[in-house]
Amino acid sequence: MPRATVIGSGPNGLAAAVSLARAGYSVEVLEAGATIGGGVRSAAVTLPGFVHDVCSAVHPAAYSSSFLRAFGRDRIDWIIPETAYAHPLDDGRAGIAWHDLERTAEALGPDARAWRALLRPLSSHIDGVLDFTGGSLLRIPRAPVTALRYGLRALEQGSAMAKRTFRTPEAAALVAGVVAHANTALPALSGAAAGLLLMAQAHAGGWAYPRGGAQRIADVLAEDLRAHGGTIRTGTRVVDLSALDWGDPARGNVLLLNTSPRLALTLRDVPPHYATAIRAYRYGAAAAKVDFALDGPVPWTNPDVGLSPTVHVGGTRAEVWASENAVAQGRVSERPYALVAQPSVLDGTRAPAGQQVLWAYIHAPANSDVDATELVIRQIERFAPGFRDRILASHAVTPRQRALLNPAEIGGDIFGGAFTMRQAVVRPVLSPTPWRTPMAGVYLASAATPPGPGVNFMAGWHAARTALADAGERVELGDLFGS
Template identity: 70%
Template sequence: MTTRRATVVGSGPNGLSAAVALARAGFDVTVIEAHSGIGGGTRTAELTLPGFRHDVCSAVHPAAFTSLFFDAFGMREKVGWLVPDASYAHPLDGGRAAIAWRDIARTADGLGVDRRAWNAMLRPLARHIDAVADVTGNQMLRVPRHPVTFVRFGLRALELGSPLGRHSFRSEEAHALLTGVIAHANTALPSVAASAAGLLLASQAHAGGWGFPVGGAQAIPDALAEDLRAHGGRIETGHRVDDLSALDWGDPARGDVLVLDTSPRLALTHPDAHGSWAAAIRRFRYGPGASKVDFALDGPVPWAHPDVHLSPTVHIGGTRAEIEAGENAVARGRVPERPFVLAAQPSILDPTRAPKGKSVLWTYIHVPPGSSVDATETVTRQIERFAPGFRDRILASHATTATEFAVYNPSAVGGDFAGGAVTFRQLIGRPVLSTSPWRTPMKGVYLASASTPPGPGVHGMAGWFAARLAIADATGERVELEDLF
């Protein structure tokens, strides 16, 4: 019997997860990667000075601990993970800060008048994190397996995404703490879709926590690649694919498959891409971009509030009103003077990331799509606001504009590394309205990027969903994770 071929374009976590599943199912797998190294959005490199190891795109990975694929794969055992007691921190003016501890009771107690409100909103979701992950981690067009959690989660997202959300809490600290995670969605606020994404992140913060690998994000694709090679797969680097019509990926008539961990736009280069599906892909919208700045520091960030030193993830932007104003300015095509800054300081727990006594700091702001703005000074000013003396700690910095992100990774159209605008419509139809959005109308071709459910995040689930469909279509057999691992 002839072995079926599988070609995967893109070596991000979703592409490699699809490749691992296909190889374990008996396919002869080749992964094609444009860069000289693997990883996509999970690369780690010396961007500033020798000995300072920076994550090129993603840095902290809440979704990794709720991923069914990573759980079956054994990612927590194959990679050394650091899980902080403080999942994320939110400094405020006057030396104040709100901290989202992994211990929800400790978090709630720190919010004073909002202790009960925080518990009421997040404790049921954190307690049933697997159900929350199921609600958010699959396509929306199906009967929910956990209807009570589905309703509870949906009502909270509706509340926070509407004017009602302004009455959810009484304190500036609680509002800011939740708005910081909601702002990850990179869209105009308030928003039901962004609130859903923020609720998931906040729930993960109080469940398994927000973990990150020792040594940097690169450990994740390296573990997947090792398993792929152990099952006969190959990875070809330095091979950029811009046109599927020129790609020899096998014969779909005999069950060969092509999986794209790329922008869905690449699928439009297939000779058979046409009709309503192709029109829907052309209508699929991308969101604002990101302008990133990596810093090499002569010591830790000198935060005014001591507890901010304990959290690898820091949301910098002030009050809820300030963050919303900044995100709405970006949605209108402007870069705000005081933007929302997402920062990660892995060196507080991981001494391998910088020379002894030194630190790395990973930051980015949201910017209009295709922006060429260098955010170094803007980010420095905003951090200095909550960490006086930060500027004096900078040894070197490295800026990556949204335009440069789009060149580095064509999947990040306009610098949008979320893989598409986070809107309610595009949560339901991502990138098309379908019960199987990973399958294309072209025989043997599947989508497996952040532009498909469950969307952005380091979880490998889009790759698994695409691979499961590809295996079933090619062999007539439905496989589950327990069949492969």
């Protein structure tokens, strides 16, 4: 039986491990942390009884992932909010993106037609969008018309033309809040591409998240891995691959890295051209995160905002753009854009009765010591006066601390590398199969490979499928998971 060693138990690492175990490999996963999950972990970081998601919280990409659909997404109890995301503005106004596209459009008044024109063609052909964005861009898409439409809309929303698409502050802010997920200077083609995918998913499958916490995603994958003979070792940090006994590639053994590609450079006999490319791969700004335990719901001025598990806090489109551009210049705005998750508005398992958890992060310069606590409190207070009085406890993690806790997050970059258009194609090298390295039996299986950031499992699946193809086994998801 060939061996597969997977470094890192994030969603991509576990997806690769599960795929190879089902294909007949003896699989061992090595995890540096005390618990598994990487970007899908949950923990009690404030007070007993409060369950906080350590990294990701809401998972539209996971829910729509072709990997998880084949694996069996019904193994997880998903919550699909009626309100996908909200964006509060001053004076009690707010943009509300409902799961129902038509309801969203109608509420936007003069921008109803523009909202439909932007998102209906993408959300109604979501499988074509997911195929185009779900792997290397150096290939012919299966749905070329949908891919072309998606690309043209990204060009529009990723340039100054975006200012002419919507006339109302609510619609403009809704788009800006999602585009800002990409953690890049705005407007940007890469940000628009990422934002359009998320907005289309909101009106297709929805911005779903697991009841009980993101940890449930990792636990379900780990259960399947163990059921197929795989093992996981936690508390095992690998810093030098040349000292790791992962077997002989000539006997079919493989090594998959759900880590920064830089770890591959610790192997012996790395070709100089590959080492140069990996060293040239750029990392982006970081995330400064804070978790709150609250004694009750956030007192949003606009009550509809309180219905949404995801809230983009940052004011108008101009303010959001200014905040993200400040980060790109190495500083943090006094009124930063904050991505806020309040999962307990629909999930009573996250906090004691009547109480709630709230998760938030701002973008910040890499390796900085920015504590987001007071910045986030002030921004939320702007749209929810009295929020400060609801806080029972808080827990902050700075970019520098993130990098120490997870060596894959270079400088605190949670995206596995700057998400620019160049690095959407050259991720981390220019190749139709960037998961394969020039070192025999070694593969990259992280967000530093296509399709990039987000809990979508696809980098792990592509790495496993590439390894199997190199071993002479041509497999698809249905071959392994029976769908």
